[in-house]
Amino acid sequence: MATIRTDNLTKYYGDVRGVEDLSFSVEAGEVFGFLGPNGAGKTTAIRTLLGFQSPTSGSATVLGADVTDAAALRDARARVGYLPSEPAFDDRMTGRRLLSYHGALRGDVRSDELLDMFHPPLDRPVGDYSRGNRQMLAIVLAFMHDPDLLIMDEPTSGLDPLKQETFLEFVRTEREQGTTFFFSSHVLSEVRKVCDRVGIIRDGRLVEVASVDSLLHRSGKHVRLTLGDSVDGNAFDLPGVHDVTVGGGARREPSDRGDDVTTVSFTYTGAYEPLLRRVLEHDLRDLSIEEAPLEDVFMRFYDEAAEEAAPQQSVDGDAADGEAEDA
């Protein structure tokens, strides 16, 4: 049974669209990244899943509990940890008091262990906390009852790079223990590090659900050639070649025969063999093939202008696993 499942989940605030027709599921034990630019509807979806607001239409279940069934969802929340994007607490209370309060509400089985990794100054009033300390306290509160599912909204925001790393490492460890994660982010590097699958949301609609591997695969390789002969863009009109740029002679050191070289770079989503055959027809001086940064993939989904390019990309890429988008 899916840990989280949504069916055409839609939330409007009056006439303003929060999310529309979200359909996806998060399986037990996976880390699901929910990606999108600011204002795309990530927080709306999360708040609806937690029952903070009711859907306008469609449905969703969390750990089997319908989000519109207050009693069932309340029971389910005993097994859910929530990490808000901007955790807010009563400023005059100390971290320790908040810890004991929330521990009494949901049970505290591992705050000691968590406090070894994340150590907000517990005896100070939360009003004196830095953003990072506040976030660390929120992390401890979210995990202290050892939940089966973590719903996190931009979890690393406010943490310094070292603590971000600690946190992501912690998420990986927890995942190995079977904990399910659903978290929103726009930090692609962290998504890359911990997520099994991602859903990409734009303007309230889910535009893609795919595994991180498949996204990377589909995004292809960055190919960069340095050629001794002069070529034009059509020299590499193979299937799977995109965005060819042909540069002029790069200035190389004198030993480099001194003559003109041409650099050609493009994105390639096909197999290696035809590419290499074609490359060897030229006077090859240098070749680099690198994984395209995940950013490029997301930019395609985020960028209105790139919208038309996306379908043609997914034809030559492998079919995404997971549900297809319904945007």
Next chain:
Amino acid sequence: MLETVRYEAEKRLLGSLALAGGLAGFAAMMTLLAPGVLGEVDVAALAEQLPPSFVEAFDLELMGSIEGFLAIELYEFLWLVGLGAYIAYSAAGTLAGDIETGRIDTLLAAPISRERVLTETYLGLLLPILLANVAVFATVFAGTRFVGDPIAAVDLLVVHALSVPYFCCCAAFGMLASVSAPGRVVAEGVAAGGVVGAFLLQTVSEAAGFSWLGAVAPMRYYDPTGVLTASEYDLAGAGILLGATLVLLAGSALWFREVDVS
């Protein structure tokens, strides 16, 4: 069980102590001033010079005794309207404030129902109500004995005991404002303004002969002056206030259960 009541009460402790201290200070001042004012000012003669409607509206004819003096100078205004409005205002700031700042998110993510959050938050407001009662009761009790004009202990006890349902009702009204108004400031304004407005409505409607209009005012059911000067205990009124409290709380809980917290 009741963690939220404890937490809320703890949060209010300092403020409640300050409030109780301030009210006790004012009560002490009025109690100590009373003998001097009563001895030097001929209230009956003063009342004759003022318009009858004014005299009636402020029960000036009762001012001649320490009970009447305290009833009017302390209980009818600062206590009834001032503290009533403050309690409603505080109640209105609770959930509305937590929602506005996002503080409520961590709480609502816990396995606790919204109804329970609301009820326990409400119960936390009993702390300022009870502390204010204890402080003012003790001050007036001791103060009137100190100035040698002791007020009847039972009347004083009753005036405070009957104030509890009254303040509970004000707080419940504040809770309703807290969950239904769009934002903390509006909720607080509606709650405090509602109490003051109800007081005005009750006073004016009686003077204008439309006293049925004042039936919605909680002050109709709690009359400190009657208790102190005539030993009239309006127990039915207290019952009505408690009933209204339950209705207001149930309404707030229903509303809060359905409303989007965002």
